Amino acid sequence: MKKLYDAFSALYNGDNIVKITELRYIPRWLVILLDVLIIVFSILLADFFLQKLHVKNNFPQYSTENTLIIVAVNVLFMFVFKTYAGIIRHSTFFDFFKIVLSSGSTLIAITLFNYGTEIWLGKPLYLYPNLFLYFFISVTLMFFFRMFTKQFFNILIDFKGSSTKVRVAVVGVGDASVSLARAIMHNPNYPYRLEGFLTKRSDSNKAILLGHKIYNSEHFFKNEKLISRFDAVLIIKEIMGKRELEEWMTLALDKGLKILKAPTLSKMRDSDLVGGIRQLQIEDLLNRRPIKIESLEVKSRHSERNVLVTGGAGSIGSEIVRQVSQFSPSLIVVLDQAESPLYELELELLEKFPEQKFKFVLADISNNYRLEKLFETYNFSMVYHAAAYKHVPLIEENPHEAIFVNILGTKNVAMLSRKYKVNRFVMVSTDKAVNPTNVMGASKRVAELFVQSLQNSEGNTTKFITTRFGNVLGSNGSVIPHFRKQIEKGGPVTITHPDIIRYFMTIPEACELVLQAGTMGKGGEIYVFDMGEPVKILDLAKRMIKLSGYAPDVDIKIKFIGLRPGEKLYEELLSNNSTTVPTHHEKIMISKDPLMGFEEVEILCQQIIKSAVKRDKLQVVRLLKNIVPEFISNNSEFEVLDKKQDDSVDNIVTTNID
Structure with a gap:
């Protein structure tokens, strides 16, 4: 009542639109009162029409009583069918149907009553045409009242603000x-x-x-x-x-x-x-069709099992944890060396999956003693190895760190998986491991070779599986968040080269494929994912600028800064010496890359780890190039090693000719 008073008071005082639109609904007693007035008006209007046609009522001396009877019966059925209960401004066909039921029931009841009076008094109390005319007029006016009120509010709402x-x-x-x-x-x-x-x-x-x-x-x-x-x-x-x-x-x-x-x-x-x-957002334009994941098979691999995810606080690792949590494993151990992201993920997961048991471990995968205690304690069935250093320019400056994490760390986790007979070990690799032009990609390729070599090593029962894919949208340090920050600051948007292209995949899509590949593998495979069509980074930047409401090179400048150390114009998912074999999943293929024996790659890994301890950058990269012959540095200080290698080959050829 107070809101209604405030609304009409505001109408009188001039602040009409805002207050009336804030009125949530017309009070029910007022709806009933207005409907009663409509009923009375409909009766009078029906009588008026019949009088104009020179039709006389049978008992004109009881017209007031007759009117009250119709009103009383109609109000009774209004309460039965609750025609007053709906919010007028949101009236629908259902409200109209209730009005028809109420008025129709009134018509039937009065008609039966009228038939009884005709038998008793010799003539009907009401004229039958009058009753039917009243029915149509009352239904029409009550429904019109609701539609008018609804439209009135819509007009005010449209006008307001x-x-x-x-x-x-x-x-x-x-x-x-x-x-x-x-x-x-x-x-x-x-x-x-x-x-x-x-x-x-x-x-x-x-x-x-x-x-x-x-x-x-x-x-x-x-x-x-x-x-x-x-x-x-x-x-x-x-x-x-x-x-x-x-x-x-x-x-x-x-x-x-x-x-x-x-x-x-x-x-x-x-x-x-x-x-x-x-x-x-630009991510909306790069998304592909949803992936059909065979969830029953994936669920059976994780349900009531202990699962380890290394790099669990990172972009890929954290999404793997979220997806695995849906399959009710007994325990998920989330391991990462980044303290703050690990703590933030802990808060998120405990809120989102209160029934799931988690163990959050702050550790470095290069520390084998720390890792072994976890394997001893938890008897893992699945290990997802997503921990890695991945930023190309930083790793190019600090190659020994790539050796400690990407090679030694992978070796530790993989060897412990073999030792403690983990059912499946799934490593997350990158397309930068294919024909690498930087230390990061080469170190991941060495990790791939080591993991593959373990499959056929003596006494192994673990299935070692590698997954390889390109850039993921929104991951830490990826180009899209970087461009977005630059646009927010007013530019310029910096691109390394006008012709550079990249493949993109969403984080959930990539992780779904990782889980799927992990269940498919028989061991020793490198799975590559269908990344769709490559995207030109210049076109990507222009679209993002336009989506932000600016004009490229007018409001926001685009600046080319040259390729970074180790960066190449395009990424590959397959090496020159590899072929692919299709699987039953249309998005997943198996890459047949050259292999190394376990003893050979083990010796080479030990050598490069010792060099990394000595912090000898050139020696570390030289050994990387020996293990991965296709590793040719690009726009890097280590290009000198490729030239020396070429000179050595030329000298050998010249000597043989002489």
């Missing part, structure tokens, strides 16, 4: 698009205002949907005056493919419109709509 709301055009006229548009229209607190619909169809130009026009996209984007009435284009990502998504993005951004995306309403609660609508 219209200058601050984002004017959107919803793409599509299907059920999902209409549901989204209706949700925006009926919620005054949303910062969006529906202005129309966009479609590629040309047969809807003159159609109206939810009171708004449907525009053909070709006509719309050619009409500058029409575009000025909109701020953004709103898409539902799930209902369109990547190519269609890119097409809408290009059309909108070229005309200065923002691109907003929303999930389908079935994928979120209605209250989450505002949080669900956000600006389109």
Whole structure:
């Protein structure tokens, strides 16, 4: 009652729109009162029409009593069917149906009563045409009252804060698009205002949907005056493919419109709509179709088993932990040497998976004594080895650290897995291990060779599996977060080379494939993933700048800074000497790379680890090149070693000729 008084008081005082739209619903007693007034008015109107047709009532002296009887019966059925209970501003066909039931029941009851009076008194108390006329008038007016109130509130809501709301055009006229548009229209607190619909169809130009026009996209984007009435284009990502998504993005951004995306309403609660609508990100354009993972097989490998994840606080490791947690393992040991990220992950996982048992271990994988205690204690069934140093320029400056972590650390975890008869050891590798041009990639290739060699070593029962893929979106230190920070600062966006290209994959997608490959392997395989089409980094930067609302090289400059030490223009998933074998999973292939025997690679690893302890950079890299002959340094101080090797070959050839 107080809210109603405040609203109409505000109406009188001039602050009319804001206060009335804050009124959540009209009180039920007021709805009943207004419906009673409509009933009385409908009876009088029906009598008026019949009088104009010169039809006289049978008992005009009891007209007041007759009216009260109809009102009483109708009010009774209004309480039975609760026609007053719905919120008027959100009335639907269901509310109309309740009104028809209430008034229809009144008509039937009064008709039966009227038939009884006709038998008793010789003529009916009410004229039958009068009753039917009353029924149609009352139903129409009560429903009109609700629709008028609903539309009145919608108009006020549209008007309220219209200058601050984002004017959107919803793409599509299907059920999902209409549901989204209706949700925006009926919620005054949303910062969006529906202005129309966009479609590629040309047969809807003159159609109206939810009171708004449907525009053909070709006509719309050619009409500058029409575009000025909109701020953004709103898409539902799930209902369109990547190519269609890119097409809408290009059309909108070229005309200065923002691109907003929303999930389908079935994928979120209605209250989450505002949080669900956000600006389109570059990751949305790079995502591929969801992967079909054979979850039953994966679940059986993890359910009620002890699992170790090294590098568990990193981008890949933490996602592996999240996904494995869904399969109810007995214990997940999360190991990492990064204290703060490990603690943050602990807080997240304990909240998200309160029933799952975790053990968070702060340790360095190069410390074999620390690791062995874990293997002794927990009897692991699965080991996911994601711990590694991966930043190319940093590792190029500190090659001995790559030896300690990427080679010695991998050796420790793999040897302990063999010793304690772990069922499966899955190593996460990188496409930079293929024809490496930097220390990081070469060290990962040595790790691959060592892991593969263990498969056929004496007494081994563990299945050693390697997975190899390219860049993952949003991982620590990846290019997209880096570009985003540069754009937020106003630029410039720095790119090493205009022709550089990279493969991209989402973190969840990569980890799903790691889990799948881990269940498929019989041991000794290197699994490579279908990374889709490569992306030119220059095009990526331009798209990100446009998505942020800026013009490339106008608002945000793009600067080329040259290739970093060890960096190459394009990455490869397969070496020159390898072939691939398909698997039953369309996204996963097996790479047949050259192998090394365990004794040979063990001796070479011991030599390079000893060199790393002495901190002799050149000697470390020289030994790396001996183990990985295809390792040719690029834009690096270690290129001198490749020249010396070439000179040695030339001298040998010259001597033989002489």
